[in-house]
Amino acid sequence: MADDPHVNTPTNEPGPGPGKEAVGPWTIVLLTVYLVVLTGLLVGGIYRRWPDCGVVCVNQTATSASPSSSPTPTPAPTTQPTPTPTPTQPTPTPTPTPVPGQPPPAQPTAVAVVIESVSPKSGLVNCDIFVTVKGKGFKQGASVIFGGLRGTVRDVDPSGQSISVQPPAHAEGDVDLVVKNPDGATSDIAKAAYSYTCPPLPETDLFSLVVFAGALGGALHGLRSLYWYVGLRNLLKSWTLMYVLLPFTGATIAVIFYAVISAGFLPVQASKNISVATIAIAALVGLFSQQAAVKLKDIADAFFTKPAPGPPSESKPQGSVPPGGSPELKQGPPKPAISPASGPAGTPVKITNTGMKSVKSITFGGVPGTDFAIAADGTITVSAPKLAEGQGPKVEVVVTGDKELPVKFEFTYTK
Numbered sequence: 089m090a091d092d093p094h095v096n097t098p099t100n101e102p103g104p105g106p107g108k109e110a111v112g113p114w115t116i117v118l119l120t121v122y123l124v125v126l127t128g129l130l131v132g133g134i135y136r137r138w139p140d141c142g143v144v145c146v147n148q149t150a151t152s153a154s155p156s157s158s159p160t161p162t163p164a165p166t167t168q169p170t171p172t173p174t175p176t177q178p179t180p181t182p183t184p185t186p187v188p189g190q191p192p193p194a195q196p197t198a199v200a201v202v203i204e205s206v207s208p209k210s211g212l213v214n215c216d217i218f219v220t221v222k223g224k225g226f227k228q229g230a231s232v233i234f235g236g237l238r239g240t241v242r243d244v245d246p247s248g249q250s251i252s253v254q255p256p257a258h259a260e261g262d263v264d265l266v267v268k269n270p271d272g273a274t275s276d277i278a279k280a281a282y283s284y285t286c287p288p289l290p291e292t293d294l295f296s297l298v299v300f301a302g303a304l305g306g307a308l309h310g311l312r313s314l315y316w317y318v319g320l321r322n323l324l325k326s327w328t329l330m331y332v333l334l335p336f337t338g339a340t341i342a343v344i345f346y347a348v349i350s351a352g353f354l355p356v357q358a359s360k361n362i363s364v365a366t367i368a369i370a371a372l373v374g375l376f377s378q379q380a381a382v383k384l385k386d387i388a389d390a391f392f393t394k395p396a397p398g399p400p401s402e403s404k405p406q407g408s409v410p411p412g413g414s415p416e417l418k419q420g421p422p423k424p425a426i427s428p429a430s431g432p433a434g435t436p437v438k439i440t441n442t443g444m445k446s447v448k449s450i451t452f453g454g455v456p457g458t459d460f461a462i463a464a465d466g467t468i469t470v471s472a473p474k475l476a477e478g479q480g481p482k483v484e485v486v487v488t489g490d491k492e493l494p495v496k497f498e499f500t501y502t503k
Contacts, residue, residue, distance in 0.1 A: 111323045116314075119331050123311045126335055130304040137297050139289045139363055201225035201267055201275040210283035213260055218242060219282065221251045221267060229270040234282060235263030258284045289363040295346070297363075298370040302342025305374020306335040338374025341381060345373050348387060426485060430500035431472060437485075437499070439468040444489035452499055453483030475501060 204223040211217045219239075221232060226248045232239045237256040244251050251267065262280035289297075310331045317323040349366060373380040422441045431437075437457075439450075443466065450457040450470045460470035468487065475483065485497040 109325055110321070111318075111325050111328065115325070115328060116318055116323070119310075119314060119328065123307050123314065123331065123335075127304065127307045127311065130300050130307060130335075133300045134297060134304065134367075137293050137300070139286065139293075201269055201273050203265060203267055203275045203278045203281070206265060206278070206281045209281070210285055211255060212287050213258060213284045218252050218254050221253060221265065222249060223267070223275065224249055225269070225273070225275075226251050226267060227269045227271070231268050233266040233268065234258060255282065255284075260284050260286050294363055294366065295343075297367050298342050298346045299339045301367045301370035302374035303335040303339040305342070305371040306338025306377060307374075309338065309375050309377065310334040334377070335374070338377050341377050341384070342370035342373045344384060345369060345380065348384070424495050424497070426497040426499065429498065430502055432502055433472055433474040435472045437470050437472055439470070439485075439487060439495075439497070440466070442466060442468065442487055442489070442491070442495045444468075444487070444491050444495070447487060447489040449486075449488050451486050453479050455479075457485075472499065472501070 202223045202225055203221060205221075207220050207222070208217070211219070226244055228244050230241065230244055230251060232241060232251060232253040234255050235258055237258060239256050240254040242252045242254065262283050265278040265281040267275040314323070314331060317327075346366065349369070424439070424441045424443075427438050427440075428435065444462070445466065447460065447462050447468055450460050450468070452473055453475055455473045455475060457470035457473050460468060462468050480501040482498060482500045485499045486494050487496075488494045
């Protein structure tokens with residue numbers, strides 16, 4: 089019972105206010121009846137609103153049997169017997185007599201019944217569309233069999249190459265197709281040529297199922313916790329309100345999760361059972377409402393993170409800051425610097441970040457500096473020399489050493 093907030097709470101729970109004593113037997117009975125009755129009502133509500141594929145056409149009945157390998161003929165209506173005519177000898181069909189010097193007359197050939205394509209290849213179980221079957225050899229009065237059930241033919245193309253037919257109501261799944269002409273000629277069985285699908289669950293029904301499933305999970309949480317702590321004789325009056333409100337909190341958090349899933353913040357595998365998956369998640373949310381609340385907090389932390397500030401020279405947007413801290417900005421190598429950048433002749437000057445390990449010369453306006461030295465960390469110290477008449481006050485300081493290019497600064501002489 090790790091998700092209950094009062095795990096291992098002793099009966100002498102500290103804290104101000106009433107409710108520290110054990111729950112009485114009548115309170116336990118009332119809580120049990122409340123949770124059991126509520127659970128039954130919620131199960132009944134879910135059962136009544138559960139997604140159903142039993143939608144059928146008028147005067148037709150869907151079947152759950154497997155598709156038949158051969159079409160089932162429609163029984164002929166019962167009629168009054170008619171007198172049987174006296175049999176007569178059939179009139180023989182005259183055989184064409186070949187004419188000498190001419191080719192024999194062509195014999196008529198039967199056109200085979202062939203199914204080439206079906207469009208569309210799927211539809212709802214409630215036969216709300218017309219399907220076009222293309223092929224050849226179709227005759228007026230032909231019938232189309234969908235998994236053993238006869239469809240309603242609307243039109244047969246005079247060329248015998250297409251049939252427009254309304255599929256009959258059928259159970260969900262793939263069915264075989266067969267076309268049968270009035271003379272008894274049939275096509276080969278087109279295996280799994282058409283698919284029946286369930287109609288989508290209305291949003292209002294799905295929302296109601298989410299509420300009921302979340303409340304059912306909360307009620308189950310309450311029942312499980314109740315018998316646990318009653319069995320341990322560790323149930324306090326201060327927790328009575330929690331058992332009353334658990335179904336309502338479960339339903340509320342389930343609705344929030346439903347909105348989060350609909351917005352795409354949580355992935356749900358897209359399939360024909362997406363409604364059932366959403367209902368199952370709602371029930372789990374109600375059953376484990378404390379863990380669900382923590383998950384919502386993680387989503388909020390990821391959604392409301394603050395972008396890290398970037399360098400002023402960069403215009404591209406910065407990445408989000410992960411919860412708990414912000415990443416350090418990457419900085420380039422320090423730039424060479426001179427300090428101080430002005431002063432009279434003889435001023436000690438410090439030059440840093442040149443990247444040089446040895447120095448050949450340091451000149452101020454072409455005049456070599458005096459007393460220069462380089463430390464282990466690469467810091468250079470030098471005294472500004474006295475300039476010749478007519479130079480200054482601003483001069484260029486050039487440092488040459490083991491680097492290919494010299495490093496240059498500006499220095500201003502003052503009096």
